[in-house]
Amino acid sequence: MNKTLLLSLSMIFFSSSAISSPLDGEMVPGYDLPYLWDNYAGYTNQDWMRAIDGNKRLSEISIPGTHNSLSMHGGDIPATQTLDVADQLEMGIRYLDVRFKYRNNDLWAYHGPISQHQTFDSLLSKVSNFLARNPSETVLIRIQNEGGASDHEHQFFNRFNQVLEQYKHYNAIPKSNNPLLDDVRGKFVFIRDFNVFGSHIGIERSSLNIQDEYHLTTNWDLYKKWELVKQHFYSIDKNRLSLNYLSGSVGSFPYFVASGKSSPQSHAPQLWTGISTTNAKKYPDFPRRSCLGDLCSIYFSGTNQLTNKWIEEAKLPQHLGIVVMDFPGGRLVDNIIQSNGKSKVKSLIIYEHNDQQGKSLAVFNDMPYVGNEFNDIMSSWEMPSNWEVRFYEHENYQGDYYTRSSMKGNADMFNDKISSIRILKK
Incomplete structure (x- = not known):
């Protein structure tokens, strides 16, 4: 018997146990998906952090997050989410990536030139209301000046402080860039990515281990993006906060990078790469279909789908860091949360x-x-x-x-x- 066959017979991959755990959320039938293009999540997990040991540092927790969390408008190029922040938090998301510009005496959410019709005040109101109902949780907020580092930088910081004053009871400013969970429960914590003129407002983004290669020239760069995502999972250090962005754009739509689909709908078919081959080493992690012997057509698969598959097949480390997604579905969010449980080792x-x-x-x-x-x-x-x-x-x-x-x-x-x-x- 050859080595390849022996190897395949000797391996077994496993997914989350069906036994109920404090980390479990509630899934609506039909929404058990890694990628979701709906305005209804179909999955809720409001207080999963209550099951996490408060003496753990944030870097030791697998945390689902969203990229450009407020970007819901403007079409397929700027849109990265279909769920409002309040719904994302109810779903279990605990890392938000938000971008604002100082315009008309306020901080308004933008994705590039496209307004997202929300203010910084409305964001903090939603986050604070959620934390008031769920004091076991913490929410990390990466905030960026979308106009550029020097765009109205003084006005940006002044308005930031004015709004924050209204919600200061829900804001934690940890002494460390890697605080204990108990030190920030019931609070939101900023990850700074704008000029604060020497002030300390939270965690310094420069201290994090980050994979955020977002530039895809064409759809066929999707596999390179997946390889970067995969490599980053293997590089995670439990003593340092990690951000692994599954998102990408520029030469591809954000929905395509997340899903590999021919159109953005949740159940749209996967897009064909245009390649049919007998070469098993060509895009080996992408799905093969319509095979005639060893000759198979290769279809795209998105970073959400691939990450979910690799978690369920135990091909990734149990600890995943902060996983930052466009259009996350409940199945992927749940699998990230479940990775915080005791290892259910079956082999x-x-x-x-x-x-x-x-x-x-x-x-x-x-x-x-x-x-x-x-x-x-x-x-x-x-x-x-x-x-x-x-x-x-x-x-x-x-x-x-x-x-x-x-x-x-x-x-x-x-x-x-x-x-x-x-x-x-x-």
């Missing part, structure tokens, strides 16, 4: 890096060869409590071996040395 999982970080592989049966992608790179593992596993230095269970039965650990003396695995007990 051995081996990881590329120490402390169960980096790319991972779920193993259910003996593996005489771990595959080219994992040969000599395993650094840590986790397994169910009743399992016992033996790791071998060479293929076909040869060379030095190390037996482990603890639920998780680092490889230490056999770091980057493992080529085959036996399951001794399960």
